[in-house]
Amino acid sequence: MxxxxxxxGVRMGDIAESAGISRQAVYLHFxxxxxxxxxxxxxxxxxxxxxARLAPSRTATSGARRLELFIECWGNYIPDIYGVAKxxxxxxxxxxxxxxxxxxxxxxxxxxxxxxxxxxxxxxxLAGDWKPQTATDALWTMLLVPNWxxxxxxxxxxxxxxxxxxxxxxxxxxxxxxx
Amino acid sequence: MxxxxxxxGVRMGDIAESAGISRQAVYLHFxxxxxxxxxxxxxxxxxxxxxARLAPSRTATSGARRLELFIECWGNYIPDIYGVAKxxxxxxxxxxxxxxxxxxxxxxxxxxxxxxxxxxxxxxxLAGDWKPQTATDALWTMLLVPNWxxxxxxxxxxxxxxxxxxxxxxxxxxxxxxx
DNA sequence: GGTGTCAATTGACACTGTGTAAAGTTTGAA
DNA sequence: TTCAAACTTTACACAGTGTCAATTGACACC
Numbered sequence: 001m002x003x004x005x006x007x008x009g010v011r012m013g014d015i016a017e018s019a020g021i022s023r024q025a026v027y028l029h030f031x032x033x034x035x036x037x038x039x040x041x042x043x044x045x046x047x048x049x050x051x052a053r054l055a056p057s058r059t060a061t062s063g064a065r066r067l068e069l070f071i072e073c074w075g076n077y078i079p080d081i082y083g084v085a086k087x088x089x090x091x092x093x094x095x096x097x098x099x100x101x102x103x104x105x106x107x108x109x110x111x112x113x114x115x116x117x118x119x120x121x122x123x124x125x126l127a128g129d130w131k132p133q134t135a136t137d138a139l140w141t142m143l144l145v146p147n148w149x150x151x152x153x154x155x156x157x158x159x160x161x162x163x164x165x166x167x168x169x170x171x172x173x174x175x176x177x178x179x
Numbered sequence: 180m181x182x183x184x185x186x187x188g189v190r191m192g193d194i195a196e197s198a199g200i201s202r203q204a205v206y207l208h209f210x211x212x213x214x215x216x217x218x219x220x221x222x223x224x225x226x227x228x229x230x231a232r233l234a235p236s237r238t239a240t241s242g243a244r245r246l247e248l249f250i251e252c253w254g255n256y257i258p259d260i261y262g263v264a265k266x267x268x269x270x271x272x273x274x275x276x277x278x279x280x281x282x283x284x285x286x287x288x289x290x291x292x293x294x295x296x297x298x299x300x301x302x303x304x305l306a307g308d309w310k311p312q313t314a315t316d317a318l319w320t321m322l323l324v325p326n327w328x329x330x331x332x333x334x335x336x337x338x339x340x341x342x343x344x345x346x347x348x349x350x351x352x353x354x355x356x357x358x
Numbered sequence: 359g360g361t362g363t364c365a366a367t368t369g370a371c372a373c374t375g376t377g378t379a380a381a382g383t384t385t386g387a388a
Numbered sequence: 389t390t391c392a393a394a395c396t397t398t399a400c401a402c403a404g405t406g407t408c409a410a411t412t413g414a415c416a417c418c
Contacts, residue, residue, distance in 0.1 A: 008272075011403090011404065011405090012404080012405070012406090013404085021365095021366070021367090022366070022367055022368075023405095024366080024367075024368080024369095024406095024407090025365075025366055025367075027405095027406070027407085028365070028366075031406090032405080032406075033404095033405070033406090090271070090272035091272070092269070093187075093269035093270070093272045093273070094272070094374095094375095094404095094405090134336075137330060137334040137336065138330070138344060140329070140334075141326050141329045141330050141334070142326075144325060144326065144329060146323060146325040146326075147320050147321075147323065147325075147326065150319070150320045150323060151316060151317075151320050155316040155319075155320070157313075157316065165317060168352075169348070169352055172351045172352065173347075173348055173351065190374095190375065190376090191375080191376070191377090192375085200394095200395070200396090201395070201396055201397075202376095203377095203378095203395080203396075203397085203398095204394075204395055204396075206376095206377070206378085207394070207395075210377090211376080211377075212375095212376070212377090273375095273376090273403095274376095
């Protein structure tokens with residue numbers, strides 16, 4: 001439902017109805033809407049097997065390749081989780097816990113960014129005057145969901161276009177030309 | 180208030196109280212919370228004199244310079260409007276009209292992006308295989324508020340650092356090296 | 359067959375925040 | 389003196405989340 005409706009306007013009652021149980025019964029399984037959303041993201045991670053998807057990136061031979069593969073993985077992952085992600089993002093306005101949950105999730109993604117940047121750093125191919133931490137900040141920000149949202153949903157780019165652009169930008173920004 | 184509290188948790192009652200009138204009286208001036216927020220952004224635009232700020236960019240001699248000046252202007256503008264912008268952004272979850280208002284505002288910003296890209300295009304210095312429209316999409320996305328938010332509020336970058344990075348990235352992405 | 363337990367149901371209700379409605383008060387100007 | 393505008397108070401509708409209590413049906417175990 002979240003996917004269909006872009007994460008908007010899905011109420012506890014709707015979820016209950018679509019599950020064929022009463023609204024109250026949902027609360028027997030999840031203490032709050034936010035917790036339900038968090039559980040949904042965890043479930044999605046499980047079903048989509050994030051770890052397996054990230055494996056190629058982790059085993060890449062060079063930092064540059066690792067960066068590329070990470071972006072590809074993440075870029076193809078966003079469309080699959082967008083509905084739930086957006087719902088969590090929207091819930092932030094009312095619910096402090098939702099903000100924390102989203103924050104948490106984004107920090108996990110940041111770890112992937114840091115790993116890629118560290119790999120470049122280890123190779124000695126981290127461009128220019130970047131410090132690993134600042135570069136991580138920058139890569140992390142580039143890959144944030146709202147950017148994907150704007151390019152695809154708003155501008156009509158395909159995920160393929162999105163991934164290609166992000167790769168190009170990231171290489172130009174972070175990978176030393178000499179490397 | 181919006182600025183102080185990062186656009187969060189400012190209710191109609193709070194606004195009324197801080198204005199020294201009753202909550203109902205606020206509705207004598209603004210039909211809805213969203214309209215109030217929109218009016219606030221318009222007022223801010225007025226007070227901050229956006230047009231004057233943008234003048235240097237508009238009169239730039241080269242496309243590259245125009246791009247640079249536009250980014251500088253926008254980058255220094257975001258901190259000033261962040262509170263109201265964030266409030267409008269958060270209101271989107273409940274209110275369709277807020278989403279439209281925000282959309283509207285972002286489209287206006289997009290015009291600035293397009294103008295800068297067109298200037299590059301006219302100079303013949305628009306890099307690589309960019310088409311003006313796609314380049315506009317990309318620049319527009321880079322400059323979106325959530326990116327500023329993440330880099331400054333989340334990562335602790337100064338606005339100066341933000342502007343510097345955005346300029347560098349935009350030049351590398353959009354300006355032909357030969358130019 | 360009786361007992362306990364578990365999942366779920368129904369119905370009612372509290373709470374928050376927005377927005378509406380109506381009747382009364384203050385203030386200032388013609 | 390009268391009128392209108394700005395504002396006040398009080399009350400209420402509405403949506404959506406979350407809580408609570410009493411009840412039902414199914415199943416397992418002895």
